[in-house]
Amino acid sequence: MKISIARIKELRDQTGAGIMECKNALLEAEGDKEKALLILEQRSLVQVRKKAKRSATQGIIEAYIHTGGRIGAMVEVNCETDFVANTDEFKELAHNLAMQIAAQDPKFVSSEEVPQGVDIEPETACLLLQPYIKNPNKTVQDIIAETIAKVGENIKVSRFARFELGG
Secondary structure (H helix, E strand, O other): OOOOHHHHHHHHHHHOOOHHHHHHHHHHOOOOHHHHHHHHHHHHHHHHHHHOOOOOOEEEEEEEEOOOOOEEEEEEEEEOOHHHHOOHHHHHHHHHHHHHHHHHOOOEOOHHHOOOOOOOOHHHHEHHHOEEOOEEEEEHHHHHHHHHHHHOOOOEEEEEEEEEOOO
């Protein structure tokens, strides 16, 4: 089966995956773009799991102040190298995470941080489990996993703080 360059480019633009990855996924899916998306998504999850054990000691601290200056958030997002920390994808992720924190007021990064005996809804209290504000069909963890697949390094949210005037 022959796959057009335009079709490969379209899938690459949509996913951020490599050209050969897109071509192979389209070939495997017999040209079906939706099936190719699922194939790429499954492959990226495998890559994310492999990278999860890697040390992430570089990164950035991002701040977001909501319009009006009444709510703000800071988040430390880590990756493996300073090269990735300076990429647009990583910086955009950090900014979007700071906005998520300001908007949704999570209390913990993940469910592992919740003290035993505390009665909370993990989907609202844990940042990684929250529906992503820019796409509620995905969780924050899903968005981080997509960025891991794009940049090829492990990414972790280490800590965050949210401030509200008078709070």
